[in-house]
Amino acid sequence: MARRSDHSREEIRAMALAAAQQIVTEQGFAALNARKIASAIGYTVGTLYLVFKNLDDLFLQLNARTLDDLHAALADTASAHADCEQRLKALAHAYVDFACEHTQRWELIFQHRLPPGETLPQWYQVKISAVFGLVEAALAELAPERSSAQVAEAARALWGGVHGICILALTNKLGVGGATSPRASVESLVTHYLYGFRALTGS
Amino acid sequence: MARRSDHSREEIRAMALAAAQQIVTEQGFAALNARKIASAIGYTVGTLYLVFKNLDDLFLQLNARTLDDLHAALADTASAHADCEQRLKALAHAYVDFACEHTQRWELIFQHRLPPGETLPQWYQVKISAVFGLVEAALAELAPERSSAQVAEAARALWGGVHGICILALTNKLGVGGATSPRASVESLVTHYLYGFRALTGS
DNA sequence: ACCTGAACACCGTTCAAGT
DNA sequence: ACCTGAACACCGTTCAAGT
Numbered sequence: 001m002a003r004r005s006d007h008s009r010e011e012i013r014a015m016a017l018a019a020a021q022q023i024v025t026e027q028g029f030a031a032l033n034a035r036k037i038a039s040a041i042g043y044t045v046g047t048l049y050l051v052f053k054n055l056d057d058l059f060l061q062l063n064a065r066t067l068d069d070l071h072a073a074l075a076d077t078a079s080a081h082a083d084c085e086q087r088l089k090a091l092a093h094a095y096v097d098f099a100c101e102h103t104q105r106w107e108l109i110f111q112h113r114l115p116p117g118e119t120l121p122q123w124y125q126v127k128i129s130a131v132f133g134l135v136e137a138a139l140a141e142l143a144p145e146r147s148s149a150q151v152a153e154a155a156r157a158l159w160g161g162v163h164g165i166c167i168l169a170l171t172n173k174l175g176v177g178g179a180t181s182p183r184a185s186v187e188s189l190v191t192h193y194l195y196g197f198r199a200l201t202g203s
Numbered sequence: 204m205a206r207r208s209d210h211s212r213e214e215i216r217a218m219a220l221a222a223a224q225q226i227v228t229e230q231g232f233a234a235l236n237a238r239k240i241a242s243a244i245g246y247t248v249g250t251l252y253l254v255f256k257n258l259d260d261l262f263l264q265l266n267a268r269t270l271d272d273l274h275a276a277l278a279d280t281a282s283a284h285a286d287c288e289q290r291l292k293a294l295a296h297a298y299v300d301f302a303c304e305h306t307q308r309w310e311l312i313f314q315h316r317l318p319p320g321e322t323l324p325q326w327y328q329v330k331i332s333a334v335f336g337l338v339e340a341a342l343a344e345l346a347p348e349r350s351s352a353q354v355a356e357a358a359r360a361l362w363g364g365v366h367g368i369c370i371l372a373l374t375n376k377l378g379v380g381g382a383t384s385p386r387a388s389v390e391s392l393v394t395h396y397l398y399g400f401r402a403l404t405g406s
Numbered sequence: 407a408c409c410t411g412a413a414c415a416c417c418g419t420t421c422a423a424g425t
Numbered sequence: 426a427c428c429t430g431a432a433c434a435c436c437g438t439t440c441a442a443g444t
Contacts, residue, residue: 005407035437045438054438113232156368157391157395160385160392162367174359189361189364196398196402208428238416247428250428253428
């Protein structure tokens with residue numbers, strides 16, 4: 001059997017990514033596999049390998065879309081705040097909101113690992129840098145006297161911090177009994193960090 | 204065949220956990236599976252299920268040991284610093300050192316997820332709380348006027364932050380090309396956060 | 407040319423059968 | 426009683442064979 005050509009390669013790619021997104025959203029990372037994706041789009045497993053190099057490639061392309069969506073949400077937030085301290089706080093809360101609203105998709109970015117030895121492709125690292133860029137831009141505006149290296153360092157510290165609070169809260173590893181809301185912790189982190197960042201001139 | 208009784212149940216349990224620890228350390232989470240653990244201790248897969256409920260149970264017990272080791276390292280560090288600000292910084296750096304030195308074991312704590320619906324057992328959550336307790340104790344001493352709820356909130360914010368920096372740095376998801384050292388970012392985070400925490404009386 | 411579906415080498419988990 | 430090893434229902438990936 002075979003030779004259907006109901007859909008172009010690009011259509012199959014889009015359908016597969018949409019199906020994978022729905023599966024991970026509804027059932028989580030562990031439930032995401034090739035046969036389930038294929039049957040959701042009405043094709044057999046083999047077809048996926050005509051369009052994607054392998055499952056790692058499919059997951060990477062799915063994560064790339066999520067990073068695009070995250071960047072769009074943060075960029076929208078950034079453009080709504082002229083004051084750069086307000087902007088940084090709004091960015092942090094927008095990150096928390098995205099993580100809470102799209103938890104499974106957002107977690108897939110961090111749960112998926114390439115086989116040992118393989119590194120993330122350059123076009124993918126560019127997308128990560130774009131998200132960090134929004135934070136760096138606001139920090140640079142807040143402290144114009146700092147070098148770009150100092151601003152980059154502060155962005156890593158602050159954004160790593162925001163991310164860590166989200167991860168520990170959403171995966172229930174923050175020590176306390178039930179799940180805790182990351183909102184208050186992030187507010188505390190950003191407020192205190194920025195106060196110190198502006199007050200201390202060295203580093 | 205069968206009936207060897209070369210080892211007691213408890214001995215087999217200890218051997219399996221030691222083998223699993225070695226495999227994850229040398230080959231990473233993805234390479235850790237039942238058949239490999241069993242053959243490393245000279246038994247067949249079936250035997251593992253006499254001692255552990257399933258692989259999730261085995262991983263949880265391995266993570267419990269790692270949490271014990273982490274707690275011991277942090278407790279040692281804490282007792283070496285009388286000044287509580289110095290103690291907090293030393294704790295943060297000790298956490299970074301542990302994550303860098305035992306990366307694969309430390310990552311297993313966060314990469315391993317129970318099936319949807321299942322929650323971490325109470326005895327395990329106690330171990331997580333013990334680690335947080337060291338941070339809370341130092342923060343409480345630093346700011347005796349704060350309520351215990353405020354101290355707990357600050358511990359979540361600060362420690363979530365330290366953790367996030369480590370995770371992003373060690374998994375190469377901090378935006379910049381090569382891997383970045385988490386040490387400088389953590390130093391920046393803790394210094395600036397604590398400065399703000401002491402200066403701002405509300406929250 | 408496009409797609410299938412069976413095959414291969416793996417998984418986690420169970421359990422009748424051996425000693 | 427203790428352990429085996431074969432079996433089951435799954436994986437990801439490949440590829441000869443059909444249309």
